[in-house]
Amino acid sequence: MSEFHLTEDQQDCLQELINIAMGQASDQLARYLDTFVYLKVPNIESVDAKELMHTLSQQKNTMAVVSQGFFGYEGIRGEALLVYQEEDSGRIADLLGYEPDELSQDEQLIDISSILTTTFLNVFARQIDNQMSYNAPKLLPSAKDNLSEHLQQMPFSWDLALKVNINYQVTDYSFNCNMILLIPETAITNIKDVLDRILAEF
Amino acid sequence: MSPSVLICDDSNMARKQVLRSLPEQWKSSVQTATNGAEALTILRDNSIEVLFLDLTMPGIDGIGVLQGIQKLNLNCSVFVISADVQPEMQSKVKALGAKEFLRKPVKPDDLINHLQQHGLL
Numbered sequence: 001m002s003e004f005h006l007t008e009d010q011q012d013c014l015q016e017l018i019n020i021a022m023g024q025a026s027d028q029l030a031r032y033l034d035t036f037v038y039l040k041v042p043n044i045e046s047v048d049a050k051e052l053m054h055t056l057s058q059q060k061n062t063m064a065v066v067s068q069g070f071f072g073y074e075g076i077r078g079e080a081l082l083v084y085q086e087e088d089s090g091r092i093a094d095l096l097g098y099e100p101d102e103l104s105q106d107e108q109l110i111d112i113s114s115i116l117t118t119t120f121l122n123v124f125a126r127q128i129d130n131q132m133s134y135n136a137p138k139l140l141p142s143a144k145d146n147l148s149e150h151l152q153q154m155p156f157s158w159d160l161a162l163k164v165n166i167n168y169q170v171t172d173y174s175f176n177c178n179m180i181l182l183i184p185e186t187a188i189t190n191i192k193d194v195l196d197r198i199l200a201e202f
Numbered sequence: 203m204s205p206s207v208l209i210c211d212d213s214n215m216a217r218k219q220v221l222r223s224l225p226e227q228w229k230s231s232v233q234t235a236t237n238g239a240e241a242l243t244i245l246r247d248n249s250i251e252v253l254f255l256d257l258t259m260p261g262i263d264g265i266g267v268l269q270g271i272q273k274l275n276l277n278c279s280v281f282v283i284s285a286d287v288q289p290e291m292q293s294k295v296k297a298l299g300a301k302e303f304l305r306k307p308v309k310p311d312d313l314i315n316h317l318q319q320h321g322l323l
Contacts, residue, residue: 009214016213019258020306023285036290039258041212127307202218 010195018044018164021123026168028119029112033095038169045163052161052180056083057148065147066113069135069155070121075186076130079154080121080179082113088175095173110137116166120179128194151182158182205251205322207232210241210267211283212259216306220254220283223310225323238262242270250278252322255300257284257291268298279320283308 006014022042030037047055056062066082084092096108114137125132140150162181168174183191204227211217217234224232233248235241239262244250253271257264264282271278282295285306292303302316317323 012214016215016306019213020285023258023287023306026286027288030288030290036288039286041258041260199215202215202222 006192006195009199010192013195013199014191015044017124017127018042020127021120022164022166024123025116025119028115029168030170032112032115033170035170040167040169042167043165045165047161047163049159049161052163052182053148053151056151062147064109065140065150066110066117066137067140067150068114068117068137070117070132071134072125072130072132074130074190075184076125076132076190077156078158078181078183078187080117080181082116083178083180084109085176088177091173091175095170095175106139110139113137116179128191128198154182156184159185160188204228204231206249207252207254208235208241208244208248208250209233209254210235210238210259210264211254211256212236213256216256216283219308220313223308223313225314225317238264238267238270241267242274245271245276245278246274250276252317253278253280255280255282257282257286257295265294265298268295268300272299279322281313281316 019041023039026037026039062083062085064084067079069077069079071077092109093105096105096112117137118132118134121132121134140146160183162183164179164181165176166179167176207224207228209217209220209232211220221229221232233244233250235244237259241253241255242262245253245267255264255267262270264284268280271280280300281302281304282300283304283306284291287305295303301320304312304316314323
């Protein structure tokens with residue numbers, strides 16, 4: 001986590017806050033899909049803006065990206081991207097089930113992404129004494145040019161991306177998705193202060 | 203009377219959260235483990251009376267520890283403290299012998315209440 005410059009304690013604290021947020025997001029996903037979700041410890045890493053653009057433009061197999069903006073107090077804001085991989089598209093389709101009269105697969109993908117993002121961020125925010133509101137989630141067209149264009153057109157300047165690698169195993173299926181939080185420097189400073197405040201309590 | 207206690211969690215902060223929530227007189231007899239394998243070794247070689255157990259851990263997870271406890275036929279009160287709050291997981295750990303399921307982050311009052319309910323305080 002180079003850009004973040006977290007101490008070992010700060011990193012451990014952040015990881016635990018993320019584990020708790022992830023646990024509740026998975027519970028919501030399990031309820032939506034009416035199944036059990038097997039949880040693994042999520043990997044977190046931070047990447048700077050340039051590096052992220054490069055990584056995402058190198059990824060040829062991105063199936064879909066759902067993007068959703070979030071706002072809290074004290075300069076905490078950002079954009080959450082859920083990135084699904086091409087090789088998982090069949091599994092995700094199986095998982096969602098295609099019911100022609102109900103929601104399309106795109107709509108369902110937007111739904112589960114929004115459930116994951118908002119539950120995750122609500123629980124995370126509560127733990128750092130903040131509260132979030134959200135923009136409507138958007139499914140980006142799959143062409144990679146669209147993704148870099150989208151990233152360049154953010155309404156704020158983001159300095160760091162916090163990448164949470166999530167692996168879901170849902171009964172017979174498993175799929176991977178990356179949750180990428182694009183956050184500006186003020187938010188990073190704020191999060192670090194809060195981590196220190198939490199750590200000072202011990 | 204303070205029982206021998208083991209706290210098993212891969213997060214240092216989570217271990218400290220549990221430790222901080224324990225009754226004052228218990229705090230002197232606490233051991234810690236950072237993963238399931240470590241916990242099972244300690245459980246085998248020591249008579250641990252109360253175990254506070256996380257579920258989602260690398261390697262042997264909390265479920266593995268509960269199965270190990272059954273296999274070794276250990277008499278130990280297990281309180282699962284986890285972020286994995288799915289109802290199915292809560293019933294699963296109880297079926298495997300856990301006394302209670304507590305949500306993370308653990309609240310001191312909550313923990314004390316549960317210890318009292320199970321006659322440990």
